[in-house]
Amino acid sequence: MIIRPAHIEDLPILLDFEQGIIKAERPMDITLKTDEKINYYDLSDYIKADHTEVVVAEVNGEIVGSGYGQIRERKEFFKQxxxxxxxxxxVKDEFRGQGISQKIIQYLSNWFSTKDITEIQLDVYDQNPSAIRAYEKAGFEKYLVRMRINSGDKS
Structure with missing residues (x-):
């Protein structure tokens, strides 16, 4: 297995992966539109951007996983x-449980280190315990809970 930066030629596969993520997350997020195709990311721009590193995992020449690391500005009251x-x-279903996400996270962590970035964050749905376990295995810790209410929902 290799982890490498994504190329623009990888875009069709990456767009399929994005739809796989959305399909998995729709049942966890009632705020997502369900009656139309949506996109979370502008992957083409991300691949070209200096502040974002899109990567793919390949096994025997087949792209089986993806991730991105992005440098983001913080508000002035933070230390960094x-x-x-x-x-x-x-990660494609048939390749899960093989440490691929861990290798992607390690690759991105190394990329952040070359940019002098020491704090890394991510978001994960509370209803996704397998993803939470994978991120905790990589050293991430829970530190903030986002809550919501739909004030129009009186039931």
Whole structure:
């Protein structure tokens, strides 16, 4: 297995992975539109951007996983001006449980280190315990809970 930066030629596969993520997350998020195709990311721009590293995992020449690391500005009251953010984590079903996501996270962590980024964050749905376990295995810790209410829902 190799982890490498994504190329623009990988875009069709990456767009399929994005739809796989959305399909998995729709049942966890009632705020997502369900009656139309949506996109979370502008992957073409991300591949070209200096502040984002999109990567793919290949096994025997087949792209089986993806992720991105992005340098993001922070508000002035934080100790650090920038942070790393990891997203777009996807591994094909038949390749899960083989440590691929861990290798993607390690690759992105190393990339952040070359940019002098020491704090890395990500978002994960609370209803996704397998993803939470994978991120905890990589050293991530829970530190904030986002809550919501739909004030129009009176039932």
């Amino acid at each position: 001006d920038t942070m790393g953010y990891i997203g777009f984590m996807f």
